[in-house]
Amino acid sequence: MTETETLLLIVGIGIGAQGMAIWQAALDMRDAHRNLARSRAARRRAAADHYLNSLTLYQLQQRTETRG
Secondary structure (H helix, E strand, C coil): CCHHHHHHHHHHHHHHHHHHHHHHHHHHHHHHHHHHHHHHHHHHHHHHHHHHHHHHHHHHHHHHHHHC
16 A cells, blocks of 8 residues: 555545544434434323322312312
8 A cells, every 4th residue: 555545544444433423422412312302202102191180189189078
């Protein structure tokens, strides 16, 4: 290999490594956004479950108070 070819090989490897690092960062950002959306949805579901359980308990208490 000539000096120019060796230099081009080294530069190509460097550019390829940089490109892969950028690609991995983009994929990590996408995964972080997806995980954030999933956690928000899970938090909303948990809040809704808590509300429904509280409502059911309240309704049961109101029924027993009117009967008693």
